[in-house]
Amino acid sequence: MSGPVRWLSYGATAVLAEVAGPDQAQSLAAYARQAGLTALEIVPGATTVLxxxxxxxxxxxxxxxxWRPGVVADHEGPLVEVPVxxxxxxxAPVAERWDTDxxxxxxxxTGTELVSAFCGFAPGFAYLAGLPAELAVPRxxxxxxxxxxxxxxxxxxxxGIYPSASPGGWRLVGRTDAALWDPDRTDPALLAPGTRVRLRPVSGW
Structure with a gap:
Protein backbone atom coordinates (compact mmCIF):
# COMPACT_ATOMS: atom_id res chain seq x y z
CA MET A 1 0.00 0.00 0.00
CA SER A 2 1.45 3.36 -0.99
CA GLY A 3 0.71 6.77 0.51
CA PRO A 4 0.10 7.50 4.19
CA VAL A 5 0.94 4.06 5.63
CA ARG A 6 4.24 2.23 5.90
CA TRP A 7 3.74 -1.50 6.45
CA LEU A 8 6.22 -3.61 8.40
CA SER A 9 6.24 -7.33 9.09
CA TYR A 10 6.06 -7.90 12.85
CA GLY A 11 6.61 -11.55 13.56
CA ALA A 12 4.96 -14.55 11.96
CA THR A 13 1.34 -13.40 12.14
CA ALA A 14 1.45 -9.65 12.82
CA VAL A 15 1.77 -6.50 10.73
CA LEU A 16 2.68 -3.04 11.96
CA ALA A 17 1.31 0.03 10.18
CA GLU A 18 3.27 3.25 10.67
CA VAL A 19 1.37 6.54 10.29
CA ALA A 20 2.07 10.20 11.03
CA GLY A 21 0.45 10.60 14.46
CA PRO A 22 -2.14 9.47 17.01
CA ASP A 23 -5.13 10.91 15.12
CA GLN A 24 -4.21 8.88 12.06
CA ALA A 25 -3.54 5.76 14.14
CA GLN A 26 -6.96 6.04 15.77
CA SER A 27 -8.63 6.67 12.40
CA LEU A 28 -6.92 3.69 10.74
CA ALA A 29 -7.78 1.38 13.65
CA ALA A 30 -11.45 2.44 13.54
CA TYR A 31 -11.54 2.01 9.75
CA ALA A 32 -10.06 -1.47 10.10
CA ARG A 33 -12.58 -2.53 12.74
CA GLN A 34 -15.48 -1.38 10.56
CA ALA A 35 -14.03 -3.28 7.61
CA GLY A 36 -14.43 -6.51 9.60
CA LEU A 37 -10.83 -7.60 9.14
CA THR A 38 -9.77 -11.04 10.30
CA ALA A 39 -7.18 -9.90 12.83
CA LEU A 40 -7.27 -11.16 16.40
CA GLU A 41 -6.21 -7.78 17.75
CA ILE A 42 -6.04 -4.23 16.39
CA VAL A 43 -3.91 -2.10 18.71
CA PRO A 44 -3.35 1.62 17.98
CA GLY A 45 -0.32 3.45 19.36
CA ALA A 46 1.04 6.97 19.07
CA THR A 47 2.21 6.53 15.45
CA THR A 48 1.42 2.88 14.74
CA VAL A 49 -1.36 0.30 14.52
CA LEU A 50 -0.49 -3.31 15.28
CA TRP A 67 -8.18 4.54 4.05
CA ARG A 68 -6.67 8.02 3.97
CA PRO A 69 -5.77 10.48 6.77
CA GLY A 70 -8.84 12.37 7.86
CA VAL A 71 -11.24 9.49 7.26
CA VAL A 72 -13.71 9.57 10.15
CA ALA A 73 -15.30 6.48 11.65
CA ASP A 74 -18.95 5.90 10.75
CA HIS A 75 -19.84 5.48 14.42
CA GLU A 76 -18.47 6.95 17.62
CA GLY A 77 -17.03 4.98 20.48
CA PRO A 78 -18.82 4.60 23.81
CA LEU A 79 -18.93 7.58 26.16
CA VAL A 80 -17.56 7.20 29.70
CA GLU A 81 -17.96 9.91 32.33
CA VAL A 82 -15.19 9.97 34.92
CA PRO A 83 -15.91 11.73 38.24
CA VAL A 84 -12.97 13.96 39.19
CA ALA A 92 -2.45 26.30 39.93
CA PRO A 93 0.67 26.10 37.69
CA VAL A 94 -1.48 24.86 34.79
CA ALA A 95 -3.88 27.76 35.38
CA GLU A 96 -0.98 30.22 35.25
CA ARG A 97 0.30 28.71 32.01
CA TRP A 98 -3.19 28.91 30.50
CA ASP A 99 -3.56 32.52 31.70
CA THR A 100 -6.67 31.71 33.74
CA ASP A 101 -7.61 30.63 37.24
CA THR A 110 -14.71 19.30 31.69
CA GLY A 111 -16.02 21.08 28.60
CA THR A 112 -13.78 19.09 26.25
CA GLU A 113 -14.72 15.65 24.99
CA LEU A 114 -11.54 13.61 25.10
CA VAL A 115 -10.87 10.40 23.18
CA SER A 116 -8.72 7.47 24.24
CA ALA A 117 -6.16 7.35 21.44
CA PHE A 118 -4.18 4.38 22.76
CA CYS A 119 -3.18 2.64 25.96
CA GLY A 120 0.34 2.24 27.29
CA PHE A 121 2.77 2.84 30.18
CA ALA A 122 0.69 0.68 32.57
CA PRO A 123 -2.39 -1.58 32.21
CA GLY A 124 -5.42 0.68 31.89
CA PHE A 125 -3.48 3.92 31.29
CA ALA A 126 -5.17 5.67 28.36
CA TYR A 127 -3.63 8.56 26.47
CA LEU A 128 -6.56 10.95 26.12
CA ALA A 129 -6.47 13.31 23.14
CA GLY A 130 -8.60 16.37 22.47
CA LEU A 131 -6.81 19.41 23.86
CA PRO A 132 -5.47 21.92 21.32
CA ALA A 133 -1.75 22.56 20.91
CA GLU A 134 -1.93 25.97 22.60
CA LEU A 135 -2.92 24.27 25.88
CA ALA A 136 0.10 21.96 25.95
CA VAL A 137 1.85 21.77 29.33
CA PRO A 138 5.37 20.43 29.93
CA ARG A 139 6.16 17.42 32.05
CA GLY A 160 -4.29 10.60 31.50
CA ILE A 161 -5.35 8.85 34.70
CA TYR A 162 -2.90 6.71 36.64
CA PRO A 163 -4.57 3.30 37.17
CA SER A 164 -2.15 2.35 39.94
CA ALA A 165 0.46 4.05 42.09
CA SER A 166 3.72 4.59 40.21
CA PRO A 167 6.44 7.14 39.54
CA GLY A 168 5.36 9.82 37.09
CA GLY A 169 6.25 13.19 35.63
CA TRP A 170 2.84 14.38 34.44
CA ARG A 171 1.12 17.44 35.93
CA LEU A 172 -1.48 16.37 38.52
CA VAL A 173 -4.75 18.32 38.38
CA GLY A 174 -7.21 16.02 40.15
CA ARG A 175 -8.15 12.54 41.29
CA THR A 176 -10.85 9.94 40.67
CA ASP A 177 -12.04 6.74 42.31
CA ALA A 178 -12.92 5.15 38.95
CA ALA A 179 -11.42 1.69 38.42
CA LEU A 180 -9.33 2.14 35.29
CA TRP A 181 -8.20 -1.48 35.12
CA ASP A 182 -10.08 -4.54 36.37
CA PRO A 183 -8.97 -7.94 34.99
CA ASP A 184 -12.26 -9.45 36.19
CA ARG A 185 -14.32 -7.27 33.84
CA THR A 186 -15.20 -8.43 30.33
CA ASP A 187 -13.29 -5.37 29.09
CA PRO A 188 -10.54 -4.84 31.70
CA ALA A 189 -9.62 -1.34 30.50
CA LEU A 190 -12.30 1.24 31.31
CA LEU A 191 -10.95 3.64 28.68
CA ALA A 192 -10.08 1.36 25.77
CA PRO A 193 -8.91 2.99 22.52
CA GLY A 194 -11.76 4.81 20.79
CA THR A 195 -13.66 5.51 24.02
CA ARG A 196 -14.98 9.06 24.36
CA VAL A 197 -14.29 10.52 27.80
CA ARG A 198 -15.88 13.33 29.77
CA LEU A 199 -14.34 14.47 33.05
CA ARG A 200 -17.19 15.30 35.46
CA PRO A 201 -16.35 17.55 38.42
CA VAL A 202 -17.39 16.33 41.87
CA SER A 203 -16.86 17.87 45.29
CA GLY A 204 -15.03 14.95 46.86
CA TRP A 205 -15.39 11.71 48.76
Missing part, protein backbone atom coordinates in the same frame (compact mmCIF):
# COMPACT_ATOMS: atom_id res chain seq x y z
CA UNK A 51 -2.55 -6.00 13.54
CA UNK A 52 -1.98 -9.30 15.32
CA UNK A 53 -3.21 -12.71 14.25
CA UNK A 54 -3.14 -11.89 10.53
CA UNK A 55 -3.27 -14.86 8.16
CA UNK A 56 -2.62 -12.90 4.94
CA UNK A 57 -0.70 -9.62 5.26
CA UNK A 58 -1.25 -8.76 1.62
CA UNK A 59 -5.02 -9.16 1.92
CA UNK A 60 -5.00 -6.96 5.01
CA UNK A 61 -3.17 -4.17 3.20
CA UNK A 62 -5.46 -4.38 0.19
CA UNK A 63 -8.54 -4.24 2.45
CA UNK A 64 -7.26 -0.98 3.95
CA UNK A 65 -6.21 0.58 0.66
CA UNK A 66 -9.20 2.95 0.76
CA UNK A 85 -12.10 15.99 42.27
CA UNK A 86 -10.00 18.84 40.88
CA UNK A 87 -7.57 19.48 43.72
CA UNK A 88 -4.25 18.38 42.24
CA UNK A 89 -0.95 20.03 43.25
CA UNK A 90 -0.29 21.20 39.69
CA UNK A 91 -3.69 22.78 39.09
CA UNK A 102 -8.15 27.11 38.60
CA UNK A 103 -11.87 27.27 37.84
CA UNK A 104 -10.97 28.14 34.24
CA UNK A 105 -8.81 25.03 33.94
CA UNK A 106 -11.62 22.86 35.30
CA UNK A 107 -14.11 24.46 32.93
CA UNK A 108 -11.89 23.83 29.92
CA UNK A 109 -11.13 20.24 30.85
CA UNK A 140 7.76 18.01 35.42
CA UNK A 141 11.52 18.57 35.27
CA UNK A 142 11.88 15.89 37.97
CA UNK A 143 9.28 13.07 38.08
CA UNK A 144 7.54 12.34 41.35
CA UNK A 145 8.73 9.06 42.92
CA UNK A 146 5.12 8.06 43.62
CA UNK A 147 1.90 9.25 42.00
CA UNK A 148 -1.25 7.94 43.73
CA UNK A 149 -3.64 5.68 41.85
CA UNK A 150 -6.52 7.62 40.32
CA UNK A 151 -4.49 10.79 39.76
CA UNK A 152 -5.76 12.81 36.78
CA UNK A 153 -2.78 14.25 34.97
CA UNK A 154 -1.61 16.21 31.94
CA UNK A 155 1.53 16.27 29.78
CA UNK A 156 1.92 18.02 26.45
CA UNK A 157 -1.61 17.91 24.98
CA UNK A 158 -2.41 14.55 26.59
CA UNK A 159 -4.59 13.83 29.60
Missing amino acids: FDGVADAGALQRALDG VFDGPDL EAGVVERL LATPRPRVPAGSVAMADTWC
